[in-house]
Amino acid sequence: MIKTFDNKINIVGDDLKLSIKKNSKLSIASSIFSIYGFESLKKELNSIDELKFIFTDPTFIKTDEKTKDTKYFEITSSNRKKAISGSDFEINLKNKLRGRTIAKECKAWIESKVKFKTNKNVNTVQPMTIIDDTSIYSGINEFSSAGFGYKKDNTILGFINKIEDTATTKQYLDTFNNVWNDKNLLKDITDDVVSYINNLYKENSPEFIYYLTLYNIFNEFLEDINEDELANEKTGFKNSVIWNMLYDFQKDAVIGLINKLERYNGCILADSVGLGKTFSALGVIKYYQERNKSVLLLCPKKLGDNWKTFLSNYEDNPLKKDRLNYDVLYHTDILREKGESNGIDLSRINWANYDLIVIDESHNFRNNSARKEKTTRYQKLLQIIQTGVKTKLLMLSATPVNNKFTDLKNQIALAYEGHTNTKDEKLNISTSIDAVLRKAQLTFNNWSKLPEDERTSKTLLNELNKNFDFFKLLDSITMARSRKHIEKYYDMAKIGKFPKRLTPKAKVCDITELNDVMSIEDIYKNLSAFDMSVYSPFSYIFESRLEFYSNLYDNEVNNNSVLKQANRENNLKTLMRINFLKRLESSVDSFRITLNKFSENIQKTIEKIDAFESGDITGKIDDLDGIEDIDTDDEDWLDEEFSIGTKVKINLADMNTTGWKEDLESDLLIAQNILKQMNKITPIYDKKLQVLKSEIEDKLKNPINTINNTPNT
DSSP: OEEEEOSSSSOHHHHHHHHOOTTOEEEEEESEEOHHHHHHTHHHHTTOSEEEEEESSOOSOOOSSOOHHHHHHHHHHHHHHHHTTOOGGGHHHHTTTOHHHHHHHHHHHHHHHEEEEEEOSSOOOOOEEEETTTEEEEOOOEESTTTTTSSOOSOSSOOEEEEOOHHHHHHHHHHHHHHHTOTTTEEEOHHHHHHHHHHHHSOOOHHHHHHHHHHHHHHHHHHHOOGGGSOOGGGOGGGSHHHHHSOHHHHHHHHHHHHHHHHHSEEEEOOOTTSOHHHHHHHHHHHHHHTTOOEEEEEOGGGHHHHHHTTSOOTTOTTGGGOOOOEEEEGGGGGOOSSEETTEETTTOOGGGOSEEEEETGGGGOOOOOBTTBOOHHHHHHHHHHSSSOOEEEEEOSOSOSSSHHHHHHHHHHHTTTOOSSOOGGGTOSSOHHHHHHHHHHHHHHHHTSOTTTOOHHHHHHHHTTOHHHHHHHHHHEEOOOHHHHHHHSOHHHHOOOOOOOOOOOOOOOSOSOTTSOOHHHHHHHHHHOOOGGGOGGGGBOHHHHHHHHHHHOEEBTTSOEEOHHHHHHHHHHHHHHHHHHHHHHOHHHHHHHHHHHHHHHHHHHHHHHHHHTTSOOOEEETTTTOTTSOTTSGGGGSGGGOOTTOOEEEGGGBOHHHHHHHHHHHHHHHHHHHHHHTTOOGGGOHHHHHHHHHHHHHHHSOSOEETTEEOO
């Protein structure tokens, strides 16, 4: 007689309860044994005489030979062991927190009635459940509540058959017993099962639970740790002056940066302004210096003195005992092939021999707009990293992303020697860096198109959270902390409070109180009237010669578009107008100096034209003569489209010198008129200067901070 169960309408567990009698002997082969399977049939199982249980797959088996197959079986064996405390389909039973009680009862039952053996190898053992010599169940794959039909599993098509035939059952039972008694096929693991179940209900200290929780949270990270990628404290860098000057959060930054540099070859430190990125970077430099690595520091020229201070034997150098040793060059030095910079002969420097390059203000290398027949600063830096010794790259920037995530990609690409279009296994992301940042940019673009009331930072974060690879990428190769982060996670009693930022004072005043001097509005009108022709000689080339000079100086970029020299000159004219206003904003004297240099430049150009027209010389004109007073601290000046230098030469014979001279004289007249007005403003009549002096005097009389009850002036 055969009965069939689908565990949906006909539950096999209900039939087992009827079939298991007092003093029954059970023989079971199954892949899983669960304490919740015992609980499902507890009343019936407690009345049996004995149970022989075979794990159909290797369980509690240790293998010595580490092959791909044995590794797979070790993983699945571990899962089968864990299933004793509850299978994947018994999670809600685990959540009832009765596991400890059930495990205790199950252990007592096993010790008195059950023997466990396991298949020692990959030989197939068919799942079966035999009750005495009267009936057999075929198809119960798990000794669990799910296997007995009391919990839903993932079976979509499967049946369990019960055969009630003595002859058939005896045949199955004889075969089972033959396998059971073969020591070459099975191993007794009863003690292992009992020991495992014992651990399920034994008392554990809170400390053990705490560490167990940490392990389960961070075990994936622990598996990825490579000792070679950890900071080697044997170098002694923790005995240095710089290390002992750092706050705890800066020390954590140094260790984290070293680990990232060793693992990923590069990283970006993007801490907020005021958190000491410079000192954190010096800690990293000291570590690599102790390992006899050569270090190059690239920074904007205006920050050069800051970094050179720590190299000098000066009284005000707090790190002189560390004897730091690194080369300091400027961003603009990368493209120079001759001359000196900070005592380094640029024609002889071996760029490819640096083990570590530290770039301050690395966002200045966010632009990778390659051009034909011209190497950009970005491309030159990439060449330096790609050639010679394996170079690690530490980038410092409070604003690594300006407008687009492409800015971040270009900086990351430097660390990856330009190869961001392939998947990096170390980053643990599912695709390439390019694809991750492209998806993030698309998310940002879609977010920026939302209505204003929906376009919130929370909405953006929620959308970016869907791209989990993006945050994995940021976590791997960037480090960015804010003051709030430091206040939340570090002992502020050791650090001290961050200074409170006062609201900036905005003082609006006229240039001067003199009535016979033009106002700011009038100055702006005059500046707007400038033709700036001294900076646009290309506009005066004869039509017949224009194609010749265009072919000579227009730049074709890689996407087949053309950056015309005429357009570059127009951009420069706009930049120079802005520069005049910035000089005026700085001070009247600064504005006056710039106007004087502008006028001198025009006069020199007019003199060249006069000499050419009189036949005294056969002249060439250099573009951009006299732009040394432009604000080179402006970030836009560093972009390649403005880096044109004095390489454009135009023969005056090919120019409309008459028209150019007229425009130059017009600009000179305007400049001289403004200068005449500005020369009236001596320091005593400089309204802005007087207001500033008044503010300083007020601070001296009413200091904000005091040190030991003494005004901090």
